[in-house]
Amino acid sequence: MDYVARTVSDFAGTLPSKPTVVAILAVVDQLSYFSLIAGIIRAGSCAFPISPRNSDAAVADLLRKSGAAFMLVSRDKPMQKLAQAARQLLDRDMPFMDIPSFEEIYEQADITEAPPSLHRKSDETALILHSSGSTSFPKPIYLSHRNLIQWGLQPCKQSPSLLNWAVLSNVHVLKGYGEVDLSGRILSNHALPFFHAMGVVSLCWAVRSMLPFLSEPRRSLGNSHMQMTTGVTLSNFAPKSPPHVPTPESMFESIVATKSQLLFCVPTFLEEWAQSEEKVVFLKGLDAIMFGGAPIHKQTGDALHEQGVKLYPFYGAADDQIMHSTGEKTNPGPIETIIRRHPKVNCAIVFGRGRFQAGILVEPSSLGGDGNFAREAFIDEIWPQVEEANRIAPSHSRIFKEMIILSSPGKPFQYTAKGSPRRQVVIDMYGKEINDLYDGTSSQCPMAEAPGASTGSTEEVDLSSVEGCTKLVRKVFRKSLRLEEGEELKDDDDILQLGCDSLQAIWIRNEILSSISRYSETASKSKALACNFVYSYPTVASLALHIHEKCAPRVDGESSGQEETEDEKTLKKMRDLVEKYSRDFPVHEPQQTPGLPPSTREVVLLTGSTGGLGSYLLESLVLKPDIAKVYVLNRPHATVSSAARQLDSFKERGIDPNFLDFSKIKFLEGDLAAPENDFGLEEEGMFEELRKEVTCIMHTAWRVDFNVGISSMEPLIAGTRNLIDFALSSQLPRPPRFIFASSIGVLRNYPGTVAPEASFPDPSIALGSGYPESKWVAEQVLTRARESTTLEPVIVRIGQLSGGRNGYWGTSEWVPSIVRSAELLHCLPRSPGLISWFPVHTAASALTDIRACSDPFLHFVHPAPIPWNDMVELLSEALLVPQVCYSDWLGKLEACQSLSQSEIESNPALKLLEFYQSVSKLPPVSDNAEAFGFPHLSTTLAAQRARSLHPPVLQPLDRKDVAAWLSYWKSVGFLQAPSFDSAQYTNTLLTSWRSIQFESPPFVVCSNVRDSVANFRAGKNEFRVEGTDYFDYFESFIVVTPCARATS
DSSP states (O other): OHHHHHHHHHHHSSOOSSOOEEEEEOOOOHHHHHHHHHHHHHTTOEEEEEOTTSOHHHHHHHHHHHTOOEEEEOSSHHHHHHHHHHHHHSSSOOOEEEOOOHHHHHHSGGGOOOOOOOOOOTTSEEEEEEOSOSSSSOOEEEEEHHHHHHHHHTTOOOOHHHHHHHHHTTOOOOTTSOSOOOTTOEEEOTTOOTTSHHHHHHHHHHOSOOGGGOOSOOOOOTTGGGGSSOOOEEEOOOOOSSOOOOOHHHHHHHHHHHTOSEEEEOHHHHHHHTTOHHHHHHHHTSSEEEEOSSOOOHHHHHHHHHTTOOOOOOOOOOOSOEEOTTSOEEOHHHHHHHHHTSTTEEEEEEEOTTSSSOEEEEEESOOOTTSOOOHHHHHHHHHHHHHHHHHHSOGGGOOOGGGEEEOOTTSOOOBOTTSOBOHHHHHHHTHHHHHHHHHHHTTSSOTTTSSOOOOOOOOOOOOSSHHHHHHHHHHHHHHHHTOOTTOOOOTTOOTTTTTOOHHHHHHHHHHHHHHHHTSHHHHGGGGGSOTTHHHHSOSHHHHHHHHHHHHSOOOTTOOOOSOOOHHHHHHHHHHHHHHHTTSOOOOOOOOSOTTSOOOOOEEEEEEOTTSHHHHHHHHHHHTOTTEEEEEEEEOOOSSSOHHHHHHHHHHHTTOOGGGSOGGGEEEEEOOTTOTTSSTTOOSTTHHHHHHHHOOEEEEOOOOOOSSSOGGGGHHHHHHHHHHHHHHHTOSSSSOOEEEEEEEGGGGTTOOSSEEOSSOOOOGGGGTTSHHHHHHHHHHHHHHHHHHHSSOOEEEEEEOOEEOOTTOOOOTTSHHHHHHHHHHHHSOEEEOSSEEOOEEHHHHHHHHHHTTTOOOSEEEEOOSSOEEHHHHHHHHHHHHTOOEEEHHHHHHHHHHGGGSOHHHHHTOGGGGGHHHHHHHHTSOOOOTTSBGGGOOEEOOHHHHHHOGGGSTTTSOOOOHHHHHHHHHHHHHTTSSOOOOTTOHHHHHHHHHHHHHTTOSSOEEOOOSOHHHHHHHHHTTOOOOOOSSSTTHHHHHTTSOOEEOTTOOO
């Protein structure tokens, strides 16, 4: 607290004569947040925590209304971006400083000199909270020091000393605040944010001495200063950055682990726990459970009551605020007011009380009496008005198209005598429609990202012609991309190149299937569409043709002829691309005197430098003394320069830029596939400079996406051809050396035992997804260039790269996704076979080694592979999850497709489900073959050319590597810290022990769970837990028989 107080005072410059308002806009752990609030108040200022869920306009309005002097902003990019956006909307300068990390606060705590104490008046403002928005924006709520003390005293047991203190402090304590003494009890408030009143109240209960917050000089209070508030001990998640995001499961585990006796949470968590009889039994044993912010759903309350849970109702004034099951609130007034302004809207009523998100009932100003109404057209017409309302609403209150219900002629809205809608009566009237809406969207794609689900249009879809299919696809694509009237979308534009993400692709698929399935004559044919058709056919023209071929109604007896399979179409496309980009290679015509000795000055053109491999490769190149210069060519970014992105990439991967000579690096921004064939370079004369200087091209830039089809990869192939043309246009006596980073995936269908370092002209060897298919095409184009020109490209097929020196391993890749799934599926998959992964920084060093190589093909994989199951063993021990066979793990993953929005988003393995499913369909492999269907590659030539592929540079993967990966993933919030005594882990472990049918399972009580796993596998039959307080819990599952070695 003193550290924060000193930091705030130093930033403010001088100690204020009256409290300075210091705003907090942060996503940090609870302990750090408490330190911020307490430190600001200790500095004599007024803390104003602002919800990070507010829009930039709402944040700016709150800063303006409160008169905040400056902001403390957490270092994560979303908060920095929100703070910058809010500051731009203010009419004055708003300085802000980065919030110190937990380590900075507490490591400096002992050496920080506290600022002078300031005695504030009890009625001066100590803290500002804000409403959820009673008007168009939230309003500040001012709390004095007196208010905070009153909040802290509310649950206290009545006592003479407390009454004495109440008189001395002029705080009036009403009788009957409570007859339970909470002092010393543990209260779990894991899910309560401190920018919310519920979180602040729990803080006030926990403060054991309010003296730092007092306004008047200290008086002699006897022993009463020890009883100034309840003295509750709070239990929270351990501090980390980014902070732990509470889920029902993780919070429940922490309640058990911290032995909490009291619980304060939001209704969503209770509703989740109510589904488990075991959790209900545990919760019934707590002293009290408090929730607020929203009601519990009636079905949940009834179920808890039936299970013997005592429910104590509290009554208060009702208002129009809609309290969601998340604890967030939506103020319907501003949203309804803006939408009602549309001339075709008679009335609008927001709903969603006790639900995850808000929806809206809209009564059009006129409806066809026969119920005939163009619903979709009407929603499209009013949608700009909805978007205007969304711009001022917090993110949790925004309305999406799938959450709009239009009234029906048979159920018109009811109004009061004053003309106001009878809100609850109308909502009850449409109760079935609302329930059906939530039930329907719960199993669809995540709503927060989708531009809108099917609006139930009655417009006829004509699938009998390509033109009709084109009209359907064009309309859905435009809606998905949110294109305004007049914005162009060509029929051959690739929407994946235009920013369509995976969630939008899911929505497009659902929308098109919904349109096709609406008609009986085509409903069954929708199943013939490719599962990933948005990725396989990402243009209007290609998808329309695919839909027409598969779904067009046929006249009886009409034959569509012998249709090509999807694989046949892809193979043809691959061959066509090779032919397209292998035509008319230019002839190299050097413009420098051939007789001169070759220069020893090496200049490299590097692509993809901000990627994992590219970053380490740039570092390796710059550190080479014989390399004079590195031109770095990357695509431009709207707001961040190439150099800034490179520094961010270095930082993320643990590369210290201070050890690099940046004078050797020239950052360029352009597009390899630019039609002018000059890389789209804006700097005048730069392309000619490259032609004169570059002696080596290292091409690593490629789109790593296993969902998209080869059509979406064509710009990358075009960029490779442009690089070939550039190399052959070089003014040097010989074209630059050309090193292309290909992939082991090109050989995914290799039929033999060991794949040689050679060309494979049959495209079927790479068939499977757009990534390896496009790499194969690029390989073939480069091979033809070698055969017909003086260019000598080197194609390096690189195997699976693991984490770098600091453990960095991209979280979107297939291996990290499996590891992340362990926290959600509570298991890891075993599978036969070997893995030849090697660290990404080692691969970069090896690429640097082969700059002078002239071999056409090389293979980079680890020369000393280890069994996949050995790796799973290490991960299983570290994450405390059991191992299951691959098919069982895949079944659990497939079952997650029907889970809630937040659960789907938290499991990145679902995005790669098709890849994991393809692995399960492969023929069984032996323990000596490569796991997961990857081919075994010959590395004879690579081993001779790259010394980095040998010890001591390259060592076998072991526990140290696993620890580094896990540490990195936890540091970025991709993984959570494991909890050894979680109910889930214990259940699974004991169940697996039961299956071995011990007659009387022995236990030894020790202190290390990891040792227990090792001992159990070694046949010692020992289970080790920390302390002896867990036996009651274990006895509910299995009879505990301490063996002779047990000490207690």
